[in-house]
Amino acid sequence: MIKKQDVFFILFFLLLAVVLLFCFNSTKSTGVAVVERNGTECYRFDLGKQKTTQIIDLGGEYHVKLLLEPGAISFRHSDCRDQICVRTGKLTKPGQVAVCLPAKISVRIIEDKKTFDGFTG
Numbered sequence: 001m002i003k004k005q006d007v008f009f010i011l012f013f014l015l016l017a018v019v020l021l022f023c024f025n026s027t028k029s030t031g032v033a034v035v036e037r038n039g040t041e042c043y044r045f046d047l048g049k050q051k052t053t054q055i056i057d058l059g060g061e062y063h064v065k066l067l068l069e070p071g072a073i074s075f076r077h078s079d080c081r082d083q084i085c086v087r088t089g090k091l092t093k094p095g096q097v098a099v100c101l102p103a104k105i106s107v108r109i110i111e112d113k114k115t116f117d118g119f120t121g
Contacts, residue, residue: 031094031109033073035066038104046112047071047092062103073107075100 035043035058043056045068055076056066064085067076072092075085078100085100097108 030071030092032112033068033091034108034110036106036108045073047073047109048112058103058105060103060105062100064100064103064105066107073109074098075107078103 030047033043033045033047034041035045035056037058037060042058048071050068050070052070054068056068058064058066062079063077064075064079065077067074069090072090074090075088075098078085080100080102082102085098085103085105088098091098091107091109094109094111097106099106
């Protein structure tokens with residue numbers, strides 16, 4: 001009923017579908033870093049377009065510095081006692097957050113484009 005050629009034909013197209021799925025799915029952007037002080041946005045960096053490494057000096061009472069790299073952002077320095085913000089490490093994916101509570105500075109990564117989970121008819 002099913003021939004050998006039919007099985008190879010079906011496997012070929014299934015493999016092609018999987019390869020195309022990975023090719024088109026890999027173009028996902030790294031996101032946008034939003035820096036807030038006292039709940040007010042003060043900077044916004046597109047991590048996908050960042051080509052060089054920069055140190056962003058936010059100053060303030062605790063003299064906070066951020067390290068902006070291609071695809072990542074992190075707290076580089078803070079005069080706060082705990083250093084939790086610095087030990088948080090690099091933020092690279094949408095949804096990640098780092099906060100320096102004494103300095104009242106937060107950094108979060110958000111999606112840079114609107115995506116849809118589904119459509120209704």
